[in-house]
Amino acid sequence: MASTQPAPRYVSTRGTGEAVSFQQALMTGLAPDGGLYIPDRIPALDPADWQEPERFANLARRVLARWLEGEVPREALAAILDDALSFPVPLVPLEGGGWDGVFVLELFHGPTLSFKDFGARTMARLMQHFLEDRAETLTILVATSGDTGSAVADGFAGQEQIRVVLLYPKGQVSPVQERQLIAVRPGVHTYAVAGTFDDCQRMVKAAFADEDFATLKLSSANSINVGRLLPQMLYYIWAVEQGGFDEVTICVPCGNLGNLTGGVIAALGGLPVRQFLAANNANDGFARYLRGEAVDFVDSVRTISNAMDVGVPSNFERLTALLDDETMRRMIIGDRVDDAGTLASMRRIYEATGYVADPHTAVGLEVVRRHRAATGDDGPFIVLSTAHPAKFPETVTQALGIEPVRPERLAALWHKDTHATPLAANLDALKADLFSDV
Numbered sequence: 447m448a449s450t451q452p453a454p455r456y457v458s459t460r461g462t463g464e465a466v467s468f469q470q471a472l473m474t475g476l477a478p479d480g481g482l483y484i485p486d487r488i489p490a491l492d493p494a495d496w497q498e499p500e501r502f503a504n505l506a507r508r509v510l511a512r513w514l515e516g517e518v519p520r521e522a523l524a525a526i527l528d529d530a531l532s533f534p535v536p537l538v539p540l541e542g543g544g545w546d547g548v549f550v551l552e553l554f555h556g557p558t559l560s561f562k563d564f565g566a567r568t569m570a571r572l573m574q575h576f577l578e579d580r581a582e583t584l585t586i587l588v589a590t591s592g593d594t595g596s597a598v599a600d601g602f603a604g605q606e607q608i609r610v611v612l613l614y615p616k617g618q619v620s621p622v623q624e625r626q627l628i629a630v631r632p633g634v635h636t637y638a639v640a641g642t643f644d645d646c647q648r649m650v651k652a653a654f655a656d657e658d659f660a661t662l663k664l665s666s667a668n669s670i671n672v673g674r675l676l677p678q679m680l681y682y683i684w685a686v687e688q689g690g691f692d693e694v695t696i697c698v699p700c701g702n703l704g705n706l707t708g709g710v711i712a713a714l715g716g717l718p719v720r721q722f723l724a725a726n727n728a729n730d731g732f733a734r735y736l737r738g739e740a741v742d743f744v745d746s747v748r749t750i751s752n753a754m755d756v757g758v759p760s761n762f763e764r765l766t767a768l769l770d771d772e773t774m775r776r777m778i779i780g781d782r783v784d785d786a787g788t789l790a791s792m793r794r795i796y797e798a799t800g801y802v803a804d805p806h807t808a809v810g811l812e813v814v815r816r817h818r819a820a821t822g823d824d825g826p827f828i829v830l831s832t833a834h835p836a837k838f839p840e841t842v843t844q845a846l847g848i849e850p851v852r853p854e855r856l857a858a859l860w861h862k863d864t865h866a867t868p869l870a871a872n873l874d875a876l877k878a879d880l881f882s883d884v
């Protein structure tokens with residue numbers, strides 16, 4: 447049955463200002479009062495969504511139609527999702543060594559090998575869709591130290607009315623990450639900045655506040671945008687369907703908590719999730735909060751699961767607006783795994799089952815192992831696998847003594863043209879280059 451309810455509108459977590467359309471929330475990112483946009487209601491899922499097998503893109507169409515009714519025509523939405531979410535999303539059972547009942551949901555089969563492809567690709571196409579009615583070009587400006595930059599560069603490349611300007615700290619990203627950033631893509635300009643990631647972020651911030659840049663119509667593509675959030679609930683529904691589960695506990699490796707927020711929205715829509723396990727590395731402010739401590743977020747420290755090195759998780763504000771403290775602590779259990787525990791986890795799983803997990807996934811798997819040992823709960827469990835092990839060959843070799851198999855789409859990057867413009871770490875240098883180039 448086609449739903450005829452109007453789409454949810456979006457309100458600020460800080461409670462001021464008018465409710466806005468999805469389009470406006472997507473295009474502006476942050477609410478005017480500095481808060482994050484949350485939906486004013488959560489459309490209910492239909493049990494058929496997880497009980498009847500279907501192609502991933504069809505499930506995506508049906509679920510997101512309820513969120514975008516009257517905002518994006520059905521046919522346009524179908525085309526956007528077919529194009530954005532065209533890669534497999536397998537649910538892989540672990541077998542042997544006490545791991546039966548644990549399933550890995552591999553979210554890394556997109557072009558840049560991390561789960562960020564879901565959000566970035568969908569968001570790019572939705573933005574381009576809304577720009578088609580306007581004679582406007584947007585510039586997405588991002589500072590990156592890892593997965594986000596490549597997912598954004600790849601996800602937005604080739605969208606006609608959007609160009610991407612990417613800043614990364616030269617010499618401070620891994621060789622695989624650098625390849626992914628400097629591969630030449632239509633509409634994407636990459637700068638190799640002589641500075642740190644913090645310098646890059648400072649330049650981005652300054653650009654947003656600078657009048658000269660206003661002519662470029664700057665926008666960001668960070669993890670707080672609703673355009674990244676909505677597609678991140680789809681694979682939770684898909685995983686429950688694939689496993690044929692009546693109820694399941696789902697473990698999420700966490701950084702900015704965007705991935706987990708997608709799952710919480712699916713659960714609030716009726717998906718039968720028994721509990722969520724929030725897996726932190728040494729940056730464990732969220733896990734400590736869930737254990738009952740007062741909120742105490744501090745600066746991040748570096749770990750080998752570096753996409754989770756977030757001191758102050760931006761989506762925490764969204765979670766606390768969606769759930770009160772008591773509900774959140776009942777619904778989500780947190781735990782922390784340090785680097786030694788992560789390496790040991792990678793080794794343990796490989797030896798018991800032959801499965802090669804990347805460091806982020808290994809943090810999640812270790813949280814499940816401990817939870818099982820402590821509670822005797824025998825599952826089922828799903829662990830979201832957020833990145834492909836081949837993105838972290840040095841760590842895989844250190845833990846397992848083998849080299850991860852490099853998938854074709856990653857190997858192909860070494861045959862592509864590359865380009866990055868060297869840049870001094872200040873805004874004037876960026877200005878001089880960008881504006882000479884327009």
Ligand SMILES: *Cc1c(COP(=O)(O)O)cnc(C)c1O
Nearest residue numbers: 593701702703704705753832833
């Ligand atoms: C971004 C990222 C995370 C953290 O996801 P959040 O939505 O920020 O919590 C975990 N693992 C990998 C590989 C990532 O790229």
